[in-house]
Amino acid sequence: MEGDNKERGNLVEIWEDNVDIKDLLIAMIFCVGFSLGGYVVAFGETPPLIFGLGGGVIGFIISSILIKPKRKLTMLKEGEE
Amino acid sequence: MDPTIIMQMILAGVLGAILYTIIGIAPGTDETAVLAPVTIALALLGLSPHVILAFFISAIVAKKLTDSIPVAIAGIPGGVMAAPMVEHAMVLKQHGLPDVSIRKMASGSVIGTLVSLPVSLLIAYLILPVADTVAEYAGLIFTLGAIFLALLTRNKILSLAIIVPFAMLIMGLRHLYWGLGIVPEDTNVFVSFFLGITIGPIAFTLFELLNKKMRKNMPRVGYKEIDMRKTGKEKGFPNPFKILTKKESITSAIGSLFGTITFFLTPVGMTVFWGELITRHIKDPVQRASRAISTMDGLTNATYIAGTLIPLIAIGLPLSPMAIGPAAGLFNAPPVFTPEHNIHHLLSIGEIMTATIIGAAIALAITFFITIKFSTQICAVVFKYIPHEALIGLFAGLVVMLAYMDAGVMNIFGTILVALVAGLLYRNGVNYGVMFMVLYAAPWMLGLF
Numbered sequence: 171m172e173g174d175n176k177e178r179g180n181l182v183e184i185w186e187d188n189v190d191i192k193d194l195l196i197a198m199i200f201c202v203g204f205s206l207g208g209y210v211v212a213f214g215e216t217p218p219l220i221f222g223l224g225g226g227v228i229g230f231i232i233s234s235i236l237i238k239p240k241r242k243l244t245m246l247k248e249g250e251e
Numbered sequence: 252m253d254p255t256i257i258m259q260m261i262l263a264g265v266l267g268a269i270l271y272t273i274i275g276i277a278p279g280t281d282e283t284a285v286l287a288p289v290t291i292a293l294a295l296l297g298l299s300p301h302v303i304l305a306f307f308i309s310a311i312v313a314k315k316l317t318d319s320i321p322v323a324i325a326g327i328p329g330g331v332m333a334a335p336m337v338e339h340a341m342v343l344k345q346h347g348l349p350d351v352s353i354r355k356m357a358s359g360s361v362i363g364t365l366v367s368l369p370v371s372l373l374i375a376y377l378i379l380p381v382a383d384t385v386a387e388y389a390g391l392i393f394t395l396g397a398i399f400l401a402l403l404t405r406n407k408i409l410s411l412a413i414i415v416p417f418a419m420l421i422m423g424l425r426h427l428y429w430g431l432g433i434v435p436e437d438t439n440v441f442v443s444f445f446l447g448i449t450i451g452p453i454a455f456t457l458f459e460l461l462n463k464k465m466r467k468n469m470p471r472v473g474y475k476e477i478d479m480r481k482t483g484k485e486k487g488f489p490n491p492f493k494i495l496t497k498k499e500s501i502t503s504a505i506g507s508l509f510g511t512i513t514f515f516l517t518p519v520g521m522t523v524f525w526g527e528l529i530t531r532h533i534k535d536p537v538q539r540a541s542r543a544i545s546t547m548d549g550l551t552n553a554t555y556i557a558g559t560l561i562p563l564i565a566i567g568l569p570l571s572p573m574a575i576g577p578a579a580g581l582f583n584a585p586p587v588f589t590p591e592h593n594i595h596h597l598l599s600i601g602e603i604m605t606a607t608i609i610g611a612a613i614a615l616a617i618t619f620f621i622t623i624k625f626s627t628q629i630c631a632v633v634f635k636y637i638p639h640e641a642l643i644g645l646f647a648g649l650v651v652m653l654a655y656m657d658a659g660v661m662n663i664f665g666t667i668l669v670a671l672v673a674g675l676l677y678r679n680g681v682n683y684g685v686m687f688m689v690l691y692a693a694p695w696m697l698g699l700f
Contacts, residue, residue, distance in 0.1 A: 197644030205648035
């Protein structure tokens with residue numbers, strides 16, 4: 171298969187939805203990195219867990235911006251099948 | 252009660268409802284993964300127990316109301332708990348009735364909440380005198396629960412056969428951590444093993460992707476095509492009792508009652524078991540599906556609330572799958588809450604009920620209204636802008652971090668080990684319920700030998 175074939179045939183289904191393996195890897199690196207990183211570098215009186223959760227959210231937001239959802243939405247009008 | 256505390260509870264309830272309305276819709280979000288870390292974090296922040304409880308109850312009610320929306324609209328479960336409902340919701344979708352699905356499910360949830368609140372209180376009162384004895388037999392109860400659930404799975408022999416080995420895996424890792432001095436000997440590593448089981452199937456798939464041969468053979472798919480149907484407009488404030496037929500209201504209530512009584516068993520297992528049992532006799536597919544989804548939704552909601560409230564009021568130990576999973580933070584969030592000093596000990600029964608009722612009422616008012624009115628719009632936004640990869644990533648990130656928090660770097664690998672074994676078993680027909688029960692029963696069970 172060649173280059174621009176994301177539309178069909180390049181994705182795998184994981185947990186009820188379709189993902190691109192490369193994008194998944196990117197998202198995992200960002201999310202795991204930021205949450206674990208946040209927990210480890212935590213400072214001050216704030217519990218490290220807060221840093222970890224915050225890191226997870228940051229990782230999630232970054233990957234949401236970088237990665238396009240692999241879903242094709244079609245709106246059906248009433249009565250259509 | 253102090254009016255400032257009441258205001259704070261209301262505020263917490265509103266926040267919980269809004270946040271978990273969105274999280275509920277996102278596909279594949281697991282209850283424990285999204286609820287436990289946030290509750291633990293709130294506890295560690297030193298918020299008042301009233302506020303934490305109100306937030307938690309509002310969050311579960313909201314999450315439960317919304318995780319069935321994507322099921323109805325697109326056939327994708329919004330959470331593990333919504334999975335049993337997919338089959339029935341698809342029947343209604345095929346008949347062009349997704350908005351009926353949503354309304355029935357949401358109304359079932361409302362009934363589940365209304366039934367389980369008083370019944371949970373009643374059961375808690377009944378248990379109170381024998382609470383100490385029950386706590387003593389928890390191990391036995393969980394072991395019997397594991398056997399019972401194993402008999403309900405599609406691979407009964409394997410499910411029964413893995414009970415002891417799986418307990419050995421859990422206890423083996425715990426003893427290893429104790430032996431190496433990673434955690435003190437009275438600390439049972441729990442949350443990360445629990446999450447390990449939860450992510451088992453997905454972790455197994457991810458590791459398979461590392462195998463080039465498997466990767467080549469994996470079925471490739473294109474973009475997920477989702478046909479969404481605009482739902483009809485609902486005028487005025489929706490009334491759940493008008494949305495459900497009399498029979499549906501009654502079976503929802505009965506299902507919720509059973510769900511409340513079996514609070515100590517795993518919610519997914521009970522949902523499938525009671526849901527199918529109550530609706531098995533109905534012939535017409537549409538009627539059967541609509542009865543099944545309203546009943547199951549009521550039931551899951553009821554087991555959630557009962558599983559949290561009953562142990563919280565009566566025992567103070569997390570003696571239900573719900574309490575030990577998603578609600579774990581209310582019982583154990585060291586150093587703020589410990590099994591000897593948690594919400595059970597800090598709040599009176601009246602205070603627990605007040606916080607619960609405030610949380611539940613706010614979530615029902617906000618989320619039920621939103622669910623019925625704007626379900627299609629919210630779904631479209633979530634489907635359009637939230638990539639599945641990011642959700643899996645976030646989930647993996649939380650699990651890795653919590654594993655590290657539980658017992659350091661070593662436990663990240665320990666959790667991967669648990670996840671891989673759980674994933675392999677899951678693939679072969681052992682359901683989550685059996686593994687969760689074994690996880691709870693392991694110390695007692697292996698003590699027998």
